[in-house]
Amino acid sequence: MTRPIRILLVEDNQADADLTMETLEAGKLRLQIKLAIDGAEAIDYLRGAARDSKTELPDLILLDLNLPKKDGRQVLREIKAEELLRRIPVVILTSSDAEQDILKSYDLGANCYVTKPVGLSAFQSIVRCVENFWFTVVKLP
């Protein structure tokens, strides 16, 4: 049996996180989701996993931009600056559709940028789309 796909979800809003996790888990894939509720926790977890062979690095990171303690942009910058982390695809999942956020995220090396849509079903279909794309279409490292 293949190992479950590991996802790090960085999201400070518990309700949003629940919705995302519920939607992801309702899919057919076997997932193992780790939630970090702020930027600092996300970076600590990733660095820990990179050092400690017992903890596995995630296959994909879903990153919100507006986060307490350490901003999502800073988290992205740090991920892409570390050799062991930079290969992990980072999907920005945010409510901001501001152009400067989109451009900045790609500049910092985001692998894709997704705006949380208005409406539950739209949100659900976007999350499934992301799941499907990254875990069935794309060849991950």
Add this chain to the structure above:
Amino acid sequence: MEAAPNAMILVDHDRLITMVNKSAEELFGYAREDLIGKPIECLVPNRFQQGHSEHVREFLSAPQTRAMGAGRELYGRRRDGTEVPIEIGLNPIETPDGFFTLASIIDITERKHADERFRLAVEAAPNAMLMVGADRRITLVNRKAEDLFGYSREDFIGRPIEDIVPERFRQKHPEFVQGFLAKPKTRAMGAGRELFGRRKDGTEMPIEIGLNPIETAEGLVTLASIIDISERKRAEAAHEQLAAIVEFSDDAIIGKTIDGVITSWNFGAERLFGYTADAAIGRNIAMIIPERCMEAELSLREQIRESHSVSHFETVRKRKDGTEIEVSVTLSPIRSTLGEITGASSIARDITEIKRRDAELKRSNAELEQFAYVASHDLQEPLRMVANYTELLAQRYQGKLDEKADKYIHYASDGARRMQRLVADLLAYSRVGSQGRPLVKVRSSDVLQGVLESIDRSIHESGASIEFGPLPDVLADEVQLRQLFQNLIGNAIKFRSDAPPRVVVKAIPNGDRWLFSVTDNGIGMEMQYADRIFQMFQRLNERGKYDGSGIGLAISKRIVERHAGSIWIESTPGAGTSFYFTLKPAEGGGI
């Protein structure tokens, strides 16, 4: 008698000449022997001869020494027939040989000429001239005097001078005349007093009078030269009025030389800068200019030297107490009568308060915009939660609870959706001001083309036809212009009648702007709602019939206003609607 300078002729009782002297020979051109024994009438011009014997008879009936021909002009006849103007003195002489008359004759040709020259000079004078005798009667006037006072020459002569003095001054006038005659010298009349003349029709005019005493054979006469100063008075009054306006203007109005030396300083300047006129005039304008503004001042002077005016230049000035004020300065060159630029007039207006209010307004507008942005942006997040979870509730529990629960969940998610829409609209509205980009040259035809492509589906579905001719380059924020076209064309399609929508987009030059129109054949509306449709969240139609929250036209208006244009509507119910808006042409794009 022979040596006398005057011509002397002795005539006997029978009017025969008995003796003449050398001067008489010279005057009349006869040799002595030709005259002796001839009747005196040979020296009288033919035209006077008839009356002459009569005059002689009168003289002889009451002989006494006197001038001949009082009041008449006398002429003698020379041998060659020419005439000579003369004056004659008559002296009766009683001798043993009988009664003789000795006539002493003076050639007054020269005097006549002098009189004529004087009369011509008076006539030609540019002023009204009046000659007045010691009896205060007018003896001579010129054409100008006739024109000025309205009396004809004949009417004038002999009138007392008081006839042209206004009644209220008449009583004192003889006294003034007396005073002048007592110390006759050329001078202006009524020094320090305002003088008025009275015309024949009773109207008055302000005048100036110069008095010249002239000693004549008839005694001391006065030649008065009179100028009508109505025009000058009017000009003075106008000048005084202007001066008062300048003096009491709220603005500081300052005159200065080209090098900045203050030459005039009105009350507004006293108030604004704290220096009195006495303290300011003669000093250099630099005293009210802060050091750091001096360079700008010098460059303004250069412009003045090159005869340019400067309008509403905003700068800072220093008051007497050292505080600084913001002013708007307008400068114009002052020219000498020769046309040279000798200085500048400077009008300074205190704009400290205006600037403060302006800044306050900008700040408060920015705050409001920021508030709207933050409020709508930050509301989105929790709203999304409400909407998502009510929907999730609906998904998971629809039909699993009772009917009421289903209904309540429906109300909650419907309300949340509507609110999401409003918040999104509010955000879009606030973004027009806060997220706008600089205005640049934009091809409006390209923008419209792009809009049509993006709403291609709704055009197809509604069967709409969109027509547009050549459209100009304008100064715009492309994203917002796109939104504007999209709103207006979307509006035209949305409010269509039963007929397929037909929309025409045009632009024509209108003053310094382009006037765009978007005309449809839709349902139209009553013009009484023309203002309301541009307000936020105002809808004319009941919810449900037409989709939308009523933000589109409010955003459109805000976009046009951010572009310094205006937008309005013309509409007829059932016939269609035209939206009009104006935009600035792109620089160099012409109009």
